[in-house]
Amino acid sequence: MELMLKLKLFEPRKGKKMLIEETIRQFKECVNNWIKALHELGEKPSRTKVHRYAYKKLREKYPQLHTDVLQEAMDLAIEIYRTWLNNPNKGEKLPKFDSDCIYFEGRCVKFDRYFINLPLAGKRVWLPMHVQARFKRYLQYKHGRVILKKVKNEYYIYVSVNVPEPEPYEPRGWFGVDIGIRHIIVVSDAEGRVNWFLNDAIGWKKNMECRIAGLQRLNDKKVKKGVWRVLKRLSGKVRNKQKYINHVIAKQLVLMAKMWRYGIAIENLKGLRRGKVGKRHRKRLHKWAYRDLINKIVYKAKLHGVPVVFVNPKGTSRTCSRCGEKGRIKDRMFICKKCGLKLDRDLNASRNIALRAPPPP
Ligand SMILES: [Zn+2]
Structure with missing residues (x-):
């Protein structure tokens, strides 16, 4: 069963905070660049096409973003662009992505008890987080996509974990x-x-x-x-x-x-x-x-x-x-x-x- 956990990061030190902020900024820009690339390609571009078209260019433009984060930015851009394409009331202007968050592919994130390891601005960074007692056991299971989100100057981690379901027992009543x-x-x-x-x-x-x-x-x-x-x-x-x-x-x-x-x-x-x-x-x-x-x-x-x-x-x-x-x-x-x-x-x-x-x- 998929469970979504929401964990709060401890207030990071100045240096780490700067890394987070920098990555958020780059991710935002990168998603918008992917959207632009999609638009340049024209009607309903596929994943492979847009990848071939713009990956190298964006890879060079954002050398600090992790490969998987760059891919996530592309997937997010495709999602945003498709929703926009299907909107009958869309205007001339391209959709703009403006959320303070970073998407990470599951495999580039590691957890160790109360710490999370993220690739931020070209570095691997360990960040401490608040883990509620009821969430502690879920973190040992395989996790999927991780999202870092900034809400009112605080950072949150959203992570989906795959929790095994026990077989239901035969009830006595x-x-x-x-x-x-x-x-x-x-x-x-x-x-x-x-x-x-x-x-x-x-x-x-x-x-x-x-x-x-x-x-x-x-x-x-x-x-x-x-x-x-x-x-x-x-x-x-x-x-x-x-x-x-x-x-x-x-x-x-x-x-x-x-x-x-x-x-x-x-x-x-x-x-x-x-x-x-x-x-x-x-x-x-x-x-x-x-x-x-x-x-x-x-x-x-x-x-x-x-x-x-x-x-x-x-x-x-x-x-x-x-x-x-x-x-x-x-x-x-x-x-x-x-x-x-x-x-x-x-x-x-x-x-x-x-x-x-x-x-x-
Ligand atoms: Zn009766």
Whole structure:
């Protein structure tokens, strides 16, 4: 599985910083020169053609750039040029590459624990970086392209690593995951031994959104200056906190499932979009960044070998999880007339989801 790691460089010393800055400048120029060469060649030039046409010239012009970096610059230029060619509203002016970054082909970069080795301006340079504990083990695997990027005077390394996936185990049972109303998710297994309510940040989000809506009204009326800045900050905060909470929830869920050797059954959200399921279901989805949460659960489960299935959620909230009869909902409780089951409605739904997963062998 491809994983993208983002690592921050420690503030480099003056000399090394100059090397980085110089390489960034040359890389930018070089990409733009490749774009120019592509344009000179005319309609839809191929990789080989443009290489033959301009490589030698650019090699001489930028003797300090590593061969692989020069190639990466070409690939990037081709990508930019093609997008521009396909844009029906393009003007006369050629596209200009203006990002503070350098692309490195994977094989010209080395990692050693907390250090990265890069070819910069004709030299090989070791640079120390912050490596979060959870990223440490990934760096031992084979890595692909590395990008050095400058953001607000700080340098970041983006590296894609190829992490081997363990074969998913045979689950002994399933955790049903229901998208709750007051809780982000409610987890239960078919027998009701697990009853988890994770967690109540939905209320927090609602609160923040009320504040944002209030500010939005202020902003529309233009009575106060600088409201938009607060707005921007708050919505960024909501987004980031959702992502972080999703990360925590997904981790808890996956590790718990692994400990029990259980699989994870989630309701299939794809159907919801097409309006196959009721309004109530669709409405719940706007309360939280669920797509992000489900993506996180799926990828963390893959990393740990936990099996995941998607089940059809139709009717899961109305059906009795003990006898399968239709029941009714009153005061957030599910009540079954036939067998007398009285249970929290979200718990009942999550048990139904667990029941719909394939039975263990
Ligand atoms: Zn019942």
